[in-house]
Amino acid sequence: MQLKDVFVSAPGKAILHGEHAVVHGKVALAVSLNLRTYLHLKGTTIGNVCINLPNIDTFLCWELAELKQLVAYYCGKREEVKRLDAELIRRLREFIGVTNGNLDTCNMAILAFLYIYLSLFGSGELPSLTLTVWSELPTGTGLGSSAAYSVCLAAALLCASGAIPTPLKEGDNTARWCQEDLELINSWAFQGEMIIHGNPSGVDNAVGTWGGMLRFLAGKIIPLSRVPLLRILLTNTRVPRSTKVLVAGVKDKINKFPSIMTPVLDSVDAVSCTCEKVLSEMTCEPITGEHYNILEELIDINQHHLNVMGVGHPSLDILCRVTLTKGLHSKLTGAGGGGCGITLLRPDEERRETVLHCARLCLIWDQLHVRLCWKHPHQTGKVKVHHFVWILFVQIKGF
Ligand SMILES: Nc1ncnc2c1ncn2[C@@H]1O[C@H](COP(=O)(O)OP(=O)(O)OP(=O)(O)O)[C@@H](O)[C@H]1O
Ligand SMILES: C[C@@](O)(CCO)CC(=O)[O-]
Ligand SMILES: [Mg+2]
Known part of the structure; x- marks a missing residue:
C-alpha cells in the first residue's frame, strides 16, 4: 500500500498561569502562538521508514522488516489505548539503544514517532514512508x-491510517477536522507527550490541537472566547532545560513537603482563576489601569510561587529584574528552569522603544543572538536587532 501525502501543522503555546500546578489538578490558562510546527508525510515504495528532523539534526531510516519484528507480539486489531503500552516502550527503548530512563532530545522524538506509528499500523501491513518535521518554535524552551510535534505526528499518522479523513478540499489552503477527530488527534498527541514529558497534564497538546486561548483543568478543556487583546513580550533566555526533569522535580518536592507545597499549588490555582475573571471583566467594561495593575501583581505572585516550586533560574530572575526597571512584569512560561519568560505590555507601551530598552539592558548579561518578531493579526515581520536573547511579541486573543 502506498500512502497519500499529508501536510499538517500545529501551533506552539504560552502559559499565562498554572504551569506545573496544572499537572496536579489545578487550573491553567494557555494561549496558542503564531509560531508553528509543520509536518510532511510522503508515502514511498522503497520498503522503509525515514524520519527527517532538521531542528534536532536527526535523519534516520529503518527497514520495514525490522520494525515489524517489534510488534510481532500484537494479535488482532488494537483499540485505542489510554495508557502507554509498556511492552512496546520497552522494545522500542531496546531497539533505539536506550535502556536507562535518560532519554535525550533525539531519542525522545524518535521514540514518540515510532510508538505512534507502530501503534496505529502495527497490527496490519506497515506502510513505507518518509516523514519530515520542521518548526518555527525553539525546541525545549517552554513554548510547547x-x-x-506530537500533535503533528498524531494528526498525520491518523490521516495516513484512515482513522480520520483528510479534510483539505481541492483548492483549499487550510482545513480543520471535526470535534471528534480533534479529540482523537489530541488523545494520540497526549501519548506522544507522555513519552517526551513523563507526566504531562495535557494542556500543551490541547492548545496544539484546538488553538486559541483555553482554560484547562484536570483534562477538561474550556475554550475562552471572551478575552481582551493583550500584548505579551516573549523572551527566550536560551538556557536549555527539560520539561520532563522539571516536572519530576516538582513532584519530588510535593512528596517531600506536602503541607508546604499544597497551599502553593492552591494559590497558583487562585491566581489562574483571578486572572480569568479579570480578563473576562476587561471584555465587558472599559479597560482601566487597575485591570493591568492586578494582572501585573498576579504575574509577580505566580513567579514567586514558581521559584518556590524550584523551577526558576538566574536568567529568569534577571529577565524579571530587567523588565521591572521599565515598569514591566515578567514570569517564566512553560516548565521554566530557563527557557522562555513572558512580559505583559500595557496598551500605551511604545513597543519598539520597550524592546530596544530591554535589549540594551539584557546586553549587559547576555551576548547571545537576538531575533525580534512583531506579530499581530495583520502583520508578520521579522526584524533583526542586536545580539542578545530571542524576543517576540504575541497578541493574545480568543478563538
Ligand atoms: N521540531 C522538533 N523536531 C523534533 N523533535 C522535537 C521538535 N520539537 C520538540 N521536539 C521534541 O520535544 C522535546 C522538547 O520537549 P520539552 O517538553 O522538554 O520542551 P518544550 O515542549 O519546548 O517546552 P514546554 O514543555 O515547557 O512547553 C525535544 O527534546 C524533542 O524530543
Ligand atoms: C510544566 C507544565 O505544566 C507545562 C509545560 O508547558 C507541564 C504540563 O502541564 O504537562
Ligand atoms: Mg513540552
Whole structure:
C-alpha cells in the first residue's frame, strides 16, 4: 500500500498561569502562538521508514522488516489505548539503544514517532514512508514544541491510517477536522507527550490541537472566547532545560513537603482563576489601569510561587529584574528552569522603544543572538536587532 501525502501543522503555546500546578489538578490558562510546527508525510515504495528532523539534526531510516519484528507480539486489531503500552516502550527503548530512563532530545522524538506509528499500523501491513518535521518554535524552551510535534505526528499518522479523513478540499489552503477527530488527534498527541514529558497534564497538546486561548483543568478543556487583546513580550533566555526533569522535580518536592507545597499549588490555582475573571471583566467594561495593575501583581505572585516550586533560574530572575526597571512584569512560561519568560505590555507601551530598552539592558548579561518578531493579526515581520536573547511579541486573543 502506498500512502497519500499529508501536510499538517500545529501551533506552539504560552502559559499565562498554572504551569506545573496544572499537572496536579489545578487550573491553567494557555494561549496558542503564531509560531508553528509543520509536518510532511510522503508515502514511498522503497520498503522503509525515514524520519527527517532538521531542528534536532536527526535523519534516520529503518527497514520495514525490522520494525515489524517489534510488534510481532500484537494479535488482532488494537483499540485505542489510554495508557502507554509498556511492552512496546520497552522494545522500542531496546531497539533505539536506550535502556536507562535518560532519554535525550533525539531519542525522545524518535521514540514518540515510532510508538505512534507502530501503534496505529502495527497490527496490519506497515506502510513505507518518509516523514519530515520542521518548526518555527525553539525546541525545549517552554513554548510547547514537544506538544506541537506530537500533535503533528498524531494528526498525520491518523490521516495516513484512515482513522480520520483528510479534510483539505481541492483548492483549499487550510482545513480543520471535526470535534471528534480533534479529540482523537489530541488523545494520540497526549501519548506522544507522555513519552517526551513523563507526566504531562495535557494542556500543551490541547492548545496544539484546538488553538486559541483555553482554560484547562484536570483534562477538561474550556475554550475562552471572551478575552481582551493583550500584548505579551516573549523572551527566550536560551538556557536549555527539560520539561520532563522539571516536572519530576516538582513532584519530588510535593512528596517531600506536602503541607508546604499544597497551599502553593492552591494559590497558583487562585491566581489562574483571578486572572480569568479579570480578563473576562476587561471584555465587558472599559479597560482601566487597575485591570493591568492586578494582572501585573498576579504575574509577580505566580513567579514567586514558581521559584518556590524550584523551577526558576538566574536568567529568569534577571529577565524579571530587567523588565521591572521599565515598569514591566515578567514570569517564566512553560516548565521554566530557563527557557522562555513572558512580559505583559500595557496598551500605551511604545513597543519598539520597550524592546530596544530591554535589549540594551539584557546586553549587559547576555551576548547571545537576538531575533525580534512583531506579530499581530495583520502583520508578520521579522526584524533583526542586536545580539542578545530571542524576543517576540504575541497578541493574545480568543478563538
Ligand atoms: N521540531 C522538533 N523536531 C523534533 N523533535 C522535537 C521538535 N520539537 C520538540 N521536539 C521534541 O520535544 C522535546 C522538547 O520537549 P520539552 O517538553 O522538554 O520542551 P518544550 O515542549 O519546548 O517546552 P514546554 O514543555 O515547557 O512547553 C525535544 O527534546 C524533542 O524530543
Ligand atoms: C510544566 C507544565 O505544566 C507545562 C509545560 O508547558 C507541564 C504540563 O502541564 O504537562
Ligand atoms: Mg513540552
